[in-house]
Amino acid sequence: MKTKIHVIAHTHWDYEWYFTSNESFIQLCYHVDEVIKALQEGVLDYYMLDGQMSIVEDYLEVQPDKRETLNSLITTGKLKVGPWYTQSDQMIIRGESLVRNLQLGLESGDALGGADRLGYVPDAFGQSIDMPKIFSQMGIDKAVFWRGLSSDQLSQREFLWQSEDGSRLLTYNIKDGYFVGVQLIEVDYTKPLLDQIKQDSTSSHIALPVGGDQRYVDFNLKERIAYYNDQLTDEQLVESNYDQLFAQINEEAKTLPIVQGELLNAEVSKIHRSIYSSRYDHKYLNDKIERRLIYQIEPLMTLADQLGLPYKQELVDKIWKLTLRNHAHDSAGGCNSDKTNQAILQRFIEADQLSYSVVDYLTRKISESRKNLKENQITVFNTLLIEREQVIGITLSLPQTAFTIYHEGKKVAFDIKKITKHSNAPIRKNIHPSPESYYYEIEIALPLKLQPLGYEVLDIKLNEDSIETTSASKQLEENGNTIENEYYQVCFKNGSIRVLDKESNILYPDFLIVEDAGDDGDNYDYSPPANDWKLQFKFDTANVSIVQGNWKSSLKLNGCFIIPKNQYEREQGKATASIPYCCTLKLEAHKQAVDVHLEINNQAMDHRMRLLVNSGVKTEHSIADTPFGTISRPVVDPNLKDWKEKNWKEEPTGLYPMLSFINLHDQQKSITAFTKGIKEYEVIGSKDKIIALTLFRAVGYLGKPDLGRRPGVASGNQFKYIKTPDSQLQKTLTFKCSIQIKHTFNAARAFCKYQKHAISFPYYQQQNVNQFTNTLKYFVMHPLPFQVPETYSFVDATKVKQVVFSSCKKARNRKGVIIRFFNPVEQAIQDGGELICQEDIHFWQFTTMEETIDEQHFQSSQTIPLGRFKPKEIKTIYIEFKHP
Structure with a gap:
């Protein structure tokens, strides 16, 4: 039987790259016209439009008249x-x-005749350990990707890609890249191409993708297929698509090997395992917007919907789409x-403004619609599904500084952090505001216990001296060098930061150090210079001050790092760049963590800065979080010793990605670093390991050739140096x-700790002295036409055990609520606890990320038992309430 070569016509449409999306959009408009023409006239049988709906959405924005045409081509299976x-x-x-990316893509594709159920990832820089279960839960049972798989994991192209929960995908690895088939168009000699794509193939059906970055339609494809077939005896080329390829691989019924884990190796293609620290400013903004969307806007809008303020799915989707366009690889x-x-950056700014304005609007609308609304009251919202007892920061606007705070009728002690005097009088030249126009912005810290997914009210009474009635509010600024809470003592001594863990009585000297090193790399990869000069800073020249409060204390270090201004200075052993910094270490009552806030004014080039955390842990593995779980990684990649001999495309470095935390632990201690926007880490040190968090890389080129860690041609554009100042x-x-120091590590508690921290x-204060607490405060607003409860709690996950809260939102295209949890570890959990709903339930059932409902298996209990979780399993619950 002849080997069948499935020729798959496609384009890979980088949303943006060395060009902007606006620039490529012009070509897109004409390209899709060509695709339509080729399919309608039979010049092509099938065409794949790169597996992403954003470009289809962009095309239809200027060509709405082509919607029916696209619908017809998609419905008939010609256009994928x-x-x-x-x-x-x-x-x-x-x-x-x-998940939102796939939900929006599938909905958009289905509305046009049917989205392709193929986990198509032609160019992303590595495949996450969690993708098989994400794809499976979205109704996708097959996948195609290029980068990340190495021969020590698997040598053949066809396999079953499996997650720890048992989810499986029939998977095809296009080891030669999505552009390999261009040789069919451009090269007449058949043998090299056939030998290349047949290598490591065990099936008699082989994919030959014909396409490339923003490549035009190959109108002569049929002619070239015929030309090749005339020269072949053992192979036959046919126009095809991935559906047909997978169907025929399935028909062969061969036993396929199983692959598990993340695919992040650079044997056959570059993987850029240090891209996680490029353009840190963007990564910081993305992390903030993702957190706000997932953990604040969606739960808050769900809560508001239950109170009678309708969920605006299209508004949420608008913010998501802006953000998702920045998630292209x-x-x-x-x-x-x-x-x-x-x-x-402009899209991030727009998404940031929209997202925080949603939070501002909803908190105000609900607050001003309460039954017993009073002046100066503060409505505080908890958007997580667990009870939270924490110290929180609030900024009050009051006409005077003498006041007391009450929660549930009891006085609440608080720290006053800062008082600023303002006037709300109209501004005039040479006219001073009257004394009556002044008010005070007062920053405070106070402990609160808040019920799950709901809100509570703080009452403020004026003319009561808070210093006398709440002695805890007195706060002193001192020139000492030590702060402490019940867990830790943080001390700045002899020019270094020392942390004492009180539970174990272990002292961590030189706990935090900033490392500066040269970077001869580009936007894709870090690369050490040939003559590097690494510097380490213990803050020994810093000016020190502390602010000691009963609820929050801080130790502030101000100074300058003196480093080489550029690579030339580094090679000469010179350092003339002064880098101002402010490092603030914070301790909070009842919080087992040292919070670190570091500001650096970077005035140097071609360098990398990292924060080193001296853990004292002896281990050869790290634990980091992934999209829906955790992963254990070796400190030293097993391929590091001979990657050059194996002709890998880049060094299998110890640099790894993270989402929110990285942990090191042994039998005596555990150190976890939780981050907001820092996405890259490395574990260094011989015996006692050090967590190296990459703060940022400063480089000046999109791509450079012949890097130390990445030999060969430049990544990106190979023919021109593109400067990126x-x-x-x-x-x-x-x-x-x-940073948390403990005796042991528990993954579920780490996720919970992160959510509470991040x-x-x-909150919203009912007051009229300051119209600029946020942008929307200046606008007038009607309360709801009905009153909402004085306090409220919607759903309670406090009794959920050993699994992680992931999402709470309105179901797409249904009136119910979606709540999701996952098991973060490789061991099964026999009992995930129970979810308690405070409103009357009509029915509930377990579903998938597709959010489909099986009307034969409804349950109606008020308490939802989560039951057993398989290793790393994700469970999604659909709940429909009786009201509203």
Whole structure:
């Protein structure tokens, strides 16, 4: 039987790269016209539009008259679209973002005749460990990808890609790239191409993708197929698509090997395992917007919907789409031209403004619709599904500084952090405001216990001296060098940061160090210079001050790092660049973590800065979070010793991606670093390991050839140096992390700890002295036509055990609510606990990420038992309430 070569016509449409999406959009408009013409006239039988619906959406914006034409071509199977909205990065993008991406892509494709149920990932820089279960839960049972698989994992192209929960995908690895088939068009000699694509193939059906980056339609495809077939005896080329390829591989019924784990190796293609630290400013913004969308807007809008303020799905989708367009693999990585990164930054700014305005509007609308609304009251919202007892920060606007705070009728002690005096009088030249116009902005910290997914009210009484009635509010600024809470003592002594863990009585000297090193790399990869000069800073020249409060205390270090200004200075052993910094270490009552807030005003080029956390842990593995779980990685990649001899495309470095945390632990201790926007880490050190968090890389080119860690041609455009001075990041950068020292590590508790640390409490104060607490405050607003409860709690996951809350939102295209949990570890959990609903349930049932409902298996209990979780299993619950 002849080997059948499935010729698959397609384009790979990088959403943006060294060009902007606006520039490529012009070609897109004419390209899709060509695709339509080729399919309608039979010049092509099938065509694949890169598996992402954002470009179809863009095309239809200017060609709405072609909607019916596209619908016809998609319905008949000639044009393949979806399942993605954008071709997302998988390594530094949150799991719920990947789910929204697929949901929006599948919905959009189905509305046009049917999205392709293929996990198509032709160019992303690595495949996440969680993708088989994500695809499976979205109704996708087959996948195609290029990058990440190495021969030590598997040598053949066809296999079953499996997650720990048992989810499986029939998978095809296009080891030669999505562009390999262009040789069919351009090369007359058949043998090299056939030998290349047949290598490592065990099936008699082989994919030959014919396409490339923004490539035009090959109108002569049938002619070239006929030309090749005339020369072949043992093979036959046929126009095809991936559906037909997989159907015929299935018909062969061969036993296929199983592959598990992340695919992040660079044997056959570059993987760029340090792209996670390029363009840090973008990654910081993306992390903030993702957190706000997943953990604040969607739960808050769900709560508001239950109270009678309708869920605006299209508004949420608008913000998601802006954000998802920045999740395309190049966009997320930051490996783009400056003009492209400026466009990405503008989308982030727009998504940021929209998202925080949604939170501002909903908190105010609900607050001002309460039954017993009073002046100066504060409505505080908890958007997580668990009870939270934490110290929170609030800024009050009051006509005076003497006041007391009550919660549920009891006085609440608080720290006053800062008082600023303002006037609300109309501004006039040479006219001073009257004394009556003044008010005070007062920043406070106070402990609160808040019920799950709901809100509570704080009452403020004026003319009561808070210093006398709440002694805990007195706060002193001192010149000492030590702060402490019940868990840790943090001390700045002899020029270094020392942390004492009180539970174990272990002292961590030189706990935090900033490392600066040269970077001869590009936007894709870090590469050490041939003559590097590494510097380490213990803050020994810093000016020190502390603020000691009963609820929050801080130790502030101000100073300058003196480093080489550029690579030339580094090679000469000179250091003339002064890098101002402010490092603030914070301790909070009842919180077992040291919070770190670091600002660096970068004024140097071609360098990398990392925060080193001296853990004292002895281990050869790290634990980091992934889209829906955790992963254990070796400190030293087993392929590091001989990667050059094996002709790998780049060094299998110890640099790895993370979403929110990285942990090291042994039998005596555990150190976890929780981050906001920092996405890259490395574990260094011989015996006692050090967590190296990459703060940022400052480089000046999109791609460079012959790097130390990545030999050969430049990544990106191989024919021209493209300067990217913006990616030198000559500006003030903010870094936030929280470091926890414990005896043991528990993955579910780590996720919970992260959510409590990273998700703030939205709040609204009813007052009229300050119309600029946020932008929307200046606008007048009607309360709801009906009153909402004085306090409220919607859904309670406090009794959920050993699994992780992932999402709470309105179901798509249904009136119920979706709540999702996952098991983060490789061991089964026999009992995930129970979810308690405070409103009357009509019915509930377990579903998938597709959110389909089986009307034969409804349940109606008020308490939802989560039951047993398989290893790394994701469970999604659909709940329909009786009201509203």
